[in-house]
Amino acid sequence: MIDRRRSKRRELLVFLPAYDKETSELLGYIADLNHGGLMLFSEKYLEVGKKYTIKVCVEDLRSSLIFRPDEGHDGCCLEWTARSRWIAIHPELYRIGFMFTDLTPTGQSALNQIITHLDALSGTGERPHAFNQCPNQSS
DSSP, rough: OOOSSSSOOOOEEEEEEEEETTOOOEEEEEEEEETEEEEEESOOOOTTTTTHHHHHHHHHHHTSSSSOOOOOOOEEEEEEEEEEEEEEEEEEEEEEEEEEESHHHHHHHHHHHHHHHHHTTTTTSSSOOOOOOOOOOOO
């Protein structure tokens, strides 16, 4: 299979919970991401081609050590709009690929910070700054 990604995947050190903004249900756990999209593992089948607003809690980012914690954070969430592009069965789980669509400037900035941090953890980039503020998400 030909890999058509324009940017390399960044694997997360732990799986990060991802929720559907509309239903607040757990979609699955993000396993890797890049500037164009993400892959998650899910216990449930998700329709291919459907658009989702994926919500990730900043506190989950911190506790997974993707960001260093700071004092007095109010625990908001990041949101990314993405369309499911493919699904594959992995032993007892589904692997689902998403392509980002309609990213807000705040969503893009947060994604860039996460990727920079993951690169630093893997030794491929500059040392990131702590994720110190809760970005305002536009709906």
